[in-house]
Amino acid sequence: MKRCWLVKTEPSSYSWEQFNTDGKVDWTGVRNFQARNHLREMQKGDEVLFYHSVVGKEVVGIATVSKTAFPDPTVDESVKGDWVCVELRPKKALKRGVTLAEIKADAALKEMLLVRHSRLSVIPLAKAEFDRILELAGN
């Protein structure tokens, strides 16, 4: 079954603009068990909201999973554990960014893990939450 996700990134390290320039990216560097488990559950074609943390604090676009979990090539001998990444491709920019403040203010979204668990970097979304964000964005 197709699922919806949200990934966070600081635009100063990797932005939506850079993502679009690249055309695709291996979503590497996840070093959190919960986030990793979510990466493993991603299926090809799943839709992923792209969120800018710290700077902007808004959802800026939609990506799709183009390759399911595979070993993270950025892991070397100094890193313990069995880490994975996925390949993402940009699908569509939001017409208008949806900010964290708006998400918190929205009755349908304020229970999102993005709000409740702000440090998790890969977050599963309910379809209704995903749709609501697109609605707020005007897409």
Place this chain on the structure above:
DNA sequence: GCCAACGTTGGC
């Protein structure tokens, strides 16, 4: 720039 929340590490 500060600090709260959380995860990880290491001593016991």
Place this chain on the structure above:
DNA sequence: GCCAACGTTGGC
């Protein structure tokens, strides 16, 4: 196995 210390993330 507990818990204090520490590092990191991310909102404000």
